[in-house]
Amino acid sequence: MKTQRLKVGDNVTVPMFLKELREFEERLKKRLELNAQSIKNDVEIKMMRRESRNADLDIRLFKLEMRLDKLESLLEKLDTRLDRFMKEPLDLIERSYRHQAGLEKQFDNPKRHSSVLEST
CATH class of the missing domain: 1.20.5 (Single alpha-helices involved in coiled-coils or other helix-helix interfaces)
Known part of the structure; x- marks a missing residue:
């Protein structure tokens, strides 16, 4: 309205x-x-x-x-691995690399090493 x-x-x-x-x-x-x-x-x-x-x-x-x-x-994992790596002796590291390259048998066997030296 x-x-x-x-x-x-x-x-x-x-x-x-x-x-x-x-x-x-x-x-x-x-x-x-x-x-x-x-x-x-x-x-x-x-x-x-x-x-x-x-x-x-x-x-x-x-x-x-x-x-x-x-x-x-x-x-943390990388830090732990780095600490472990730094504590390993150098020869273990070299062996690891040789083993990976397949060279460990050739250099770690004294008889084979001496036979290589004798043949030269």
């Missing part, structure tokens, strides 16, 4: 003015409520997006921490 609004030059009585003022106040309240609800919805959407970004960042951080743990573990 729409009422006729007052215009400039109308003969206005106090009750008519108060009625118009109450209607204006109700329209204004409705508009403010709608604006407040819209702002509230926008804030909720932004918060959800922020939470989603935070969750994505948390996942990325977790993955990076896992990679870091793996790298630290590999570094």
Whole structure:
């Protein structure tokens, strides 16, 4: 039910003015409520997006921490191997290389070594 609004030059009585003022106040309240609800919805959407970004960042951080743990573990293994390598005597290292090259039999057998020397 729409009422006729007052215009400039109308003969206005106090009750008519108060009625118009109450209607204006109700329209204004409705508009403010709608604006407040819209702002509230926008804030909720932004918060959800922020939470989603935070969750994505948390996942990325977790993955990076896992990679870091793996790298630290590999570094510890390499450090242990390096310590062991540095402690091995040099002749063991040479034997290892000779064995890999298939030369260990030739040089570690004294009879064969002496026969090679005698033939030259």
